[in-house]
């Protein structure tokens with residue numbers, strides 16, 4: 001059975017060939033699924049009923065069950081907990097921003113795996129076992145969940161997609177790449193690749209693969225510590241791919257794509273927020289084509305990590321600015337709805 005939501009035009013042409021249908025049907029199917037966002041073949045009004053029946057024997061549209069929705073007090077961040085047909089659950093977050101003359105932005109943060117094998121110690125998802133990779137259709141279904149919400153509440157459509165939810169996107173790279181092309185397709189949602197960000201905890205071989213794909217998407221590397229000792233204690237993957245190798249691969253990415261790499265640095269109180277950490281980070285970022293996002297981490301009670309003191313945060317950022325590093329504090333959204341990935345799923349499961 002073909003999941004139409006994960007299908008590109010070539011997949012749909014294979015399907016129409018197999019069914020001896022004219023080629024224009026492939027494009028029609030693509031429009032219904034990727035532009036209109038229908039959730040059932042029966043909703044495709046320009047496809048005759050008999051043909052809908054034939055298609056239903058060969059294809060389906062992934063439709064996750066919405067288990068719960070959680071909205072921040074400000075109402076600008078909405079988290080969806082979705083369940084797929086085999087029972088796995090993932091989180092998707094929609095972050096809405098006020099429209100300004102120079103900026104229109106509604107961002108959806110998608111999961112790429114149910115669970116995660118990377119075991120970062122500060123992460124609620126990393127505390128659960130890895131269940132499985134998601135399919136391209138399941139990634140698209142998350143974007144469409146957010147898109148339908150935007151349509152229902154008369155918000156602007158989804159403009160940006162960040163692959164920063166549950167799972168390590170580069171551990172599911174072919175599927176992530178397929179979803180990027182589907183989202184970008186002019187006959188579908190047409191979301192610009194420059195409005196997509198892929199995060200990684202530092203899978204070096206896959207960073208090179210992504211660089212060689214030469215797509216104008218932003219690469220966001222989770223750094224979280226300025227040296228190997230600190231990083232290995234937070235992120236076990238650093239023992240396999242140490243900091244120097246990650247930075248070298250990220251530099252290659254910047255060179256191949258001409259795009260600044262974003263380095264994510266979540267500040268944890270008393271763990272990685274000292275003056276010395278700031279000075280080391282300055283040295284690492286010096287002369288790199290890089291943006292640094294400082295994240296005053298959401299509290300994750302399960303891990304015991306705490307947000308930094310406000311004055312420590314301010315000093316840390318000042319230090320980076322003083323040594324010429326392009327650093328911003330990432331706007332914290334949804335702290336009151338367990339927006340850090342994996343937290344809502346754990347709460348619902350009773351963990």
Ligand code: SF4
Nearest residue numbers: 116118120123126167
């Ligand atoms: S932070 Fe990302 S890579 Fe690390 S365990 Fe959590 S989901 Fe996996």
